[in-house]
Amino acid sequence: MKFTELGLVPEIIRSIADQGYETPTPIQAQAIPIVLSGRDLMACAQTGTGKTAGFTLPILNRLAATRVTGPRKIRVLILTPTRELAAQVEESVRTYGAHLPFKSLVIFGGVGMNPQISALKHGVDILVATPGRLLDHAQQRNVDLSGVEVLVLDEADRMLDMGFIHDIKRVIALVPKKRQNLLFSATFSDEIRTLASTFLTHPEYVESERRNTAPELVKQYVYKVDRERKRDLLVELIRDNGWYQVLVFTRTKWGANGLADKLLKAGIEADAIHGNKSQNARTRALANFKSGKLHVLVATDIAARGLDIDELPYVVNFELPNIAEDYVHRIGRTGRAGSAGAAVSLVCIDEHKLLHDIERLLKKQIEVVAYPGYEPDPGIRAEPILMRSAGTRGGQRAPGGRPGGGGSRGNSPKAPGGHRSGPAKPGGGSHRSGTRHH
Numbered sequence: 535m536k537f538t539e540l541g542l543v544p545e546i547i548r549s550i551a552d553q554g555y556e557t558p559t560p561i562q563a564q565a566i567p568i569v570l571s572g573r574d575l576m577a578c579a580q581t582g583t584g585k586t587a588g589f590t591l592p593i594l595n596r597l598a599a600t601r602v603t604g605p606r607k608i609r610v611l612i613l614t615p616t617r618e619l620a621a622q623v624e625e626s627v628r629t630y631g632a633h634l635p636f637k638s639l640v641i642f643g644g645v646g647m648n649p650q651i652s653a654l655k656h657g658v659d660i661l662v663a664t665p666g667r668l669l670d671h672a673q674q675r676n677v678d679l680s681g682v683e684v685l686v687l688d689e690a691d692r693m694l695d696m697g698f699i700h701d702i703k704r705v706i707a708l709v710p711k712k713r714q715n716l717l718f719s720a721t722f723s724d725e726i727r728t729l730a731s732t733f734l735t736h737p738e739y740v741e742s743e744r745r746n747t748a749p750e751l752v753k754q755y756v757y758k759v760d761r762e763r764k765r766d767l768l769v770e771l772i773r774d775n776g777w778y779q780v781l782v783f784t785r786t787k788w789g790a791n792g793l794a795d796k797l798l799k800a801g802i803e804a805d806a807i808h809g810n811k812s813q814n815a816r817t818r819a820l821a822n823f824k825s826g827k828l829h830v831l832v833a834t835d836i837a838a839r840g841l842d843i844d845e846l847p848y849v850v851n852f853e854l855p856n857i858a859e860d861y862v863h864r865i866g867r868t869g870r871a872g873s874a875g876a877a878v879s880l881v882c883i884d885e886h887k888l889l890h891d892i893e894r895l896l897k898k899q900i901e902v903v904a905y906p907g908y909e910p911d912p913g914i915r916a917e918p919i920l921m922r923s924a925g926t927r928g929g930q931r932a933p934g935g936r937p938g939g940g941g942s943r944g945n946s947p948k949a950p951g952g953h954r955s956g957p958a959k960p961g962g963g964s965h966r967s968g969t970r971h972h
């Protein structure tokens with residue numbers, strides 16, 4: 535199939551050609567005709583599938599086909615869970631609408647209201663927003679949603695995870711009843727089904743290739759290591775392997791900051807990106823990472839979600855995610871578009887149950903690599919996983935009161951050994967596997 539076969543207006547075909555895209559991705563080929571037909575859509579698609587163009591292109595086409603006269607009113611409203619995703623979606627709208635006269639705007643929290651108010655006053659056709667800030671504007675009557683024809687919920691599952699369900703309902707109450715609804719979600723949980731049943735009318739359903747099996751090209755490794763030694767091991771891995779563009783996931787904002795500081799002290803250019811950082815700081819960190827100025831970006835799942843960083847060579851799970859599906863999202867950042875990537879997980883005794891859940895989802899075991907000098911100490915017991923700050927709050931208890939056996943824990947020096955036989959290099963082929971039990 536070609537883009538020219540989809541019935542899009544010439545201005546949009548031109549902007550697609552500007553981008554160098556030749557063929558629609560599977561999700562685009564399925565979703566575009568449905569959106570063009572005016573029907574509601576439920577799409578199961580993750581970042582990286584081309585989903586943004588999948589809804590942006592036909593929406594722009596719809597606006598172009600039915601131009602209205604009079605003052606501009608917001609005709610399309612796109613809600614996203616995070617600021618970064620909102621900014622990226624709006625950039626896509628601008629890119630694909632470059633040859634059309636429509637105005638788009640992005641609004642999100644963490645930055646001043648006033649520039650957004652004046653931009654809204656100037657007239658907007660397509661508004662991309664995070665729910666909280668949109669409602670702030672609605673409350674102050676800065677925004678008129680009475681002309682909305684298309685409402686998009688992007689990454690709806692993440693919006694639910696982040697507790698936005700009430701905000702979404704309040705936004706729905708502000709837009710006209712008669713409208714087209716598009717719902718994009720990476721997963722199709724019961725909660726999403728419930729939302730879909732109230733939000734969509736006779737929807738069409740499309741699904742992109744599921745990524746529940748990890749991308750084939752991504753090599754996955756587990757380093758078993760004690761919780762207190764993860765930081766040192768990460769520094770060594772980065773240094774010894776010469777890793778240059780590494781996205782590192784931590785479970786908490788606090789953990790992200792601490793780790794970025796530790797890496798900086800070790801002379802590795804690193805920064806953290808999470809919800810407590812100002813928008814400017816987040817944008818700067820992301821730009822520096824993309825340009826190669828920063829070698830390591832430490833992120834929480836929520837901050838990283840939807841970031842359009844393609845073809846990363848390395849993703850490190852400094853801590854495993856609590857939700858197994860998040861592991862697949864995380865490592866989906868590497869090895870995109872045919873380039874190989876490596877996903878490395880540092881796993882301590884507390885996380886064996888999480889690792890087991892991930893392997894059950896993947897339906898395979900992840901290769902365990904020993905890093906000489908960092909073998910886990912068999913005397914260390916599992917502890918509950920802390921979800922918050924350095925305190926003792928948080929809930930999830932790792933399984934088992936005794937250390938789970940690990941194939942490489944027979945000789946476990948406490949300090950980084952002076953007798954390493956050389957670093958194990960993911961992708962380099964010199965790793966030693968161990969067996970393990972959960």
Ligand code: AMP
Nearest residue numbers: 555557558559581582583584585586587
């Ligand atoms: P998304 O899943 O929307 O985040 O898109 C992932 C990436 O794919 C973006 O960087 C897009 O620029 C790119 N992309 C979208 N559609 C196509 C296409 N038809 N051909 C090639 N690349 C595309």
